[in-house]
Amino acid sequence: MNQKVLNTLEYDKVIERLKAYATTELGKAACEKLEPMTDEPEISLAQEQTQDALTRLYKQGSISFFGVHDLGASLKRLKMKGTLSAGELLEIAGLLEAVKNALAYGAQRDDMADADSLDSVFESLVPMDGLLKDIRHCIISPQEISDDASSALKDIRRNMKLTNQKIHSQLTAMVSSSSNKDMLQDALVTMRNGRYCIPVKQEYRGQFKGMIHDQSSSGSTLFIEPMAVVTLNNQLKELEGQEQTEIERILSLLSEQASYDMDGLAQNQKLLVLLDFIFAKAKYAKDYNGSKPIFREDGVINIKQGRHPLLDPKKVVPINVSLGDAFSMLVITGPNTGGKTVSLKTVGLFTLMGQAGLHIPAFQGSSLGIYEEVFADIGDEQSIEQNLSTFSSHMTNIVSIIQNAHRHSLVLLDELCGGTDPVEGAALAISILTDLHDRGVKTMATTHYSELKMFALSTDGVENASCEFDVETLSPTYRLMIGIPGKSNAFAISRKLGLDNHIIVHASDQIDESVKDFETILADLEKSKQTIEQEQEEIFEYRKEIENLRKSLKERQENIKEKREKLLREAREEAYRIISEAKETADETIKEYNNLKKQSGKDANRKMEHMRSDLRGKMSRLEKDMAYRSKNRASKKHEPGDFQVGDEVYVTSLSLSGTVQTLPNSKGDLYVQMGMMRSKVNVKDLEITKSVKQVKRENARNEARNSGRTAINKSSSIRPEINVLGMTVDEAVSQLDKFIDDACLANLGQITVIHGKGTGALRKGIHNYLKTLKKQKRISGYRDGEFGEGDMGVTVIML
Numbered sequence: 001m002n003q004k005v006l007n008t009l010e011y012d013k014v015i016e017r018l019k020a021y022a023t024t025e026l027g028k029a030a031c032e033k034l035e036p037m038t039d040e041p042e043i044s045l046a047q048e049q050t051q052d053a054l055t056r057l058y059k060q061g062s063i064s065f066f067g068v069h070d071l072g073a074s075l076k077r078l079k080m081k082g083t084l085s086a087g088e089l090l091e092i093a094g095l096l097e098a099v100k101n102a103l104a105y106g107a108q109r110d111d112m113a114d115a116d117s118l119d120s121v122f123e124s125l126v127p128m129d130g131l132l133k134d135i136r137h138c139i140i141s142p143q144e145i146s147d148d149a150s151s152a153l154k155d156i157r158r159n160m161k162l163t164n165q166k167i168h169s170q171l172t173a174m175v176s177s178s179s180n181k182d183m184l185q186d187a188l189v190t191m192r193n194g195r196y197c198i199p200v201k202q203e204y205r206g207q208f209k210g211m212i213h214d215q216s217s218s219g220s221t222l223f224i225e226p227m228a229v230v231t232l233n234n235q236l237k238e239l240e241g242q243e244q245t246e247i248e249r250i251l252s253l254l255s256e257q258a259s260y261d262m263d264g265l266a267q268n269q270k271l272l273v274l275l276d277f278i279f280a281k282a283k284y285a286k287d288y289n290g291s292k293p294i295f296r297e298d299g300v301i302n303i304k305q306g307r308h309p310l311l312d313p314k315k316v317v318p319i320n321v322s323l324g325d326a327f328s329m330l331v332i333t334g335p336n337t338g339g340k341t342v343s344l345k346t347v348g349l350f351t352l353m354g355q356a357g358l359h360i361p362a363f364q365g366s367s368l369g370i371y372e373e374v375f376a377d378i379g380d381e382q383s384i385e386q387n388l389s390t391f392s393s394h395m396t397n398i399v400s401i402i403q404n405a406h407r408h409s410l411v412l413l414d415e416l417c418g419g420t421d422p423v424e425g426a427a428l429a430i431s432i433l434t435d436l437h438d439r440g441v442k443t444m445a446t447t448h449y450s451e452l453k454m455f456a457l458s459t460d461g462v463e464n465a466s467c468e469f470d471v472e473t474l475s476p477t478y479r480l481m482i483g484i485p486g487k488s489n490a491f492a493i494s495r496k497l498g499l500d501n502h503i504i505v506h507a508s509d510q511i512d513e514s515v516k517d518f519e520t521i522l523a524d525l526e527k528s529k530q531t532i533e534q535e536q537e538e539i540f541e542y543r544k545e546i547e548n549l550r551k552s553l554k555e556r557q558e559n560i561k562e563k564r565e566k567l568l569r570e571a572r573e574e575a576y577r578i579i580s581e582a583k584e585t586a587d588e589t590i591k592e593y594n595n596l597k598k599q600s601g602k603d604a605n606r607k608m609e610h611m612r613s614d615l616r617g618k619m620s621r622l623e624k625d626m627a628y629r630s631k632n633r634a635s636k637k638h639e640p641g642d643f644q645v646g647d648e649v650y651v652t653s654l655s656l657s658g659t660v661q662t663l664p665n666s667k668g669d670l671y672v673q674m675g676m677m678r679s680k681v682n683v684k685d686l687e688i689t690k691s692v693k694q695v696k697r698e699n700a701r702n703e704a705r706n707s708g709r710t711a712i713n714k715s716s717s718i719r720p721e722i723n724v725l726g727m728t729v730d731e732a733v734s735q736l737d738k739f740i741d742d743a744c745l746a747n748l749g750q751i752t753v754i755h756g757k758g759t760g761a762l763r764k765g766i767h768n769y770l771k772t773l774k775k776q777k778r779i780s781g782y783r784d785g786e787f788g789e790g791d792m793g794v795t796v797i798m799l
Contacts, residue, residue, distance in 0.1 A: 009348045021283040023065040027276030036355035046357025052116035053282035067094025078259040087142035096132040126264040153246045160239045185221045197223040290359030299369030300324040306362040319480040327463040331456040334467035340446040371410045375401040378414040391419035413445040426451035453485035640664035646692035721752040729765030
């Protein structure tokens, strides 16, 4: 990919943002080297790694690469059998700890999850717990080696401590002695040239035996090492030398141990840097809400809701762009600052990002092509040094593009052939686009030339597009509309800004009638498209509403079916009960009748007659139960004018009671509500059981009779708590709904629901139901129980 297009499309700014997400310096360097690829398997692997890292970020959180440093120099020294410093060994330890963290992170994935592209990277890491443990055991900091690094070092340091104590005790005795008080400048012990000394006045130099190591700037004080501690100081120096020798031996042993694992260290560093680089891409994609693009073999670009990654995500207007399917060339027109160049750069930058393995800030399912080269001529290319005008500079670039572009190239041209005579510029632009189109080069171009709009309208495989502009507010909407050429809106903008109307009219007279007609057609097209888009939105809303109604109707039909089946089942059970009862009665009667038949006399005849009478009575009652007073009901006939909304009726064909919902139509049909079922019924199939006036009178009497004692009866029988332990959410909600109604009737201020803690599912279901009641204002609020009330095991509801 040529470097010029990377700079033109500001790909380098994307890389700068990407670098900020890398943790290590080596990871940042890897980001800086990232360039678009042209090999499809490499691109697919890079995109898959970014996607898998993004999935892990969402599921597991971030991974730490703290402690990963560049071990290049240290590894070279190890290869030469050199000894590393304590700081270098600590950097190796930091790398090995990062390996442990990465292995732990890689092992966190769900066992049931499918393998991803990062598994092999994590599995290739080599743990070196032995080396890590030894380094951490021996080295505390770059300047400090642990006493426990070796027994010899521990002994040396113990002897040094004892020698130091002896020196200090002797020197402390000297400075504290009253005989030496006048000879000393200060009663303190100091150090000069690594030797312990005491400050002696110049005039007592001959009386104080020892070695002079230094004197004050005035010469009045000499720093003398007393002869009594010279031997001890010598011993201390010797011990310090032994300490340094032992430290060098320890570092040499650790370096030798590290050299055995040199290849593993190099591999670990390489893999950790790779992971840092991959997760940097994923973090970047997460921040701008990027998605993995689909790469099509035919090179078709279809960007859905694409957002330029360098613009403010809160302000950028998403665009939809397609290229390469129905048309391979897109000509974008419209006013300045309308978003034409941004649309051009968005497509180009998405292509570069996608081929570099980066996700693009667009809706899921957006597709890109894989291009061997991307060419762009965007911006002011004027060159003072080369004595080139804007047109000349652009044309130099375009000549290079035409010479190098081929079928596997993407060409982006901004203000094609602008900056010269409009007639010649338009003709040249059409010729250039025709050449690119004939060679099958996918091209996007922006222009102000009306001739290019006509070219796009009249050429197969070339499509117009425009950036929408709101003339009323004099501001662009930045929406890209494919299929409609744009207007310059120069007259409309000038009129809005206050230019005299006669000037605008005069300018309009200078334009050819065909151009005016074309502009009028464009205005009509744009208006028509806006109307169609609004209608499509309304249609979409209607579809949603119809779908909801369809679902509601289906649910209602299922409820009716269930209720009908339930009624039929209950009717069959009742019929079976009646028939069974009749059979038992008949059997008992026959049995008694046969017994009495064997007897003789008036008493037997009287008993038989009495039994026959009882049997007739029972059979008559059973017959009435089976018929459900059908004869009486059938005998009552009503006219359509007899029915009023609210009348209680009996539907003879369904054996159901209901309430009249509508007045009868000309055919005598009306709607009756029977429980959950609402059905159209003819008046011939109805019997009025209670008129609406009777219903109202009964309701009034009942309210008057019950209003005074309902609350008293309820409050005397209801408890302020309900236990739903062991119930399902549906069962608990059903019980709670009735309980809340009873509690309200009883004028209770609050109630308590005992649901237990358990998994929390029952509590969550009840709380979701209470949220609905709160919105309906059936309750004023609710809360979890406090200490002493049951804590999270209960919920307190305020009525």
